[in-house]
Amino acid sequence: MNAYDYxxxxxxxxxxxxxxxxxxxxxxxxxxxxxxxxxxxxxxLTIDDFDPGLEVYGYLAEPAATLPAGSRSRRC
Structure with a gap:
């Protein structure tokens, strides 16, 4: 999980x-x-939805087949 990153x-x-x-x-x-x-x-669980407007915007992505050099992956 990352925040504010594409x-x-x-x-x-x-x-x-x-x-x-x-x-x-x-x-x-x-x-x-x-x-x-x-x-x-x-x-x-259910992501919060307390307000009628947009509260939570996000991206869903799978781990890459290969990681950048020096990276580690912890699939959670």
Whole structure:
């Protein structure tokens, strides 16, 4: 998870498969994420949607097949 960054090869991601509003969208964490940095999450969750306007905008992207030199990947 990155904030204020566009996913791309320099960050270790493939091109986004989605860009847009995420308010009220369902979300989940992989088993690796639940076993590590997101252990406090107890199953699926819903992204906040408290306001009728746009609150959460994001990009969905998969890890790149190859990472930039010197990079590490932790798929969570």
């Amino acid at each position: 996913p791309g090869a320099t960050m270790g991601f493939s091109a986004p498969t989605f860009a847009g509003e995420l308010d009220g969208s369902p979300a989940s964490v992989t088993a690796a994420g639940r076993a590590g940095p997101f252990a406090y999450l107890d199953g699926p």
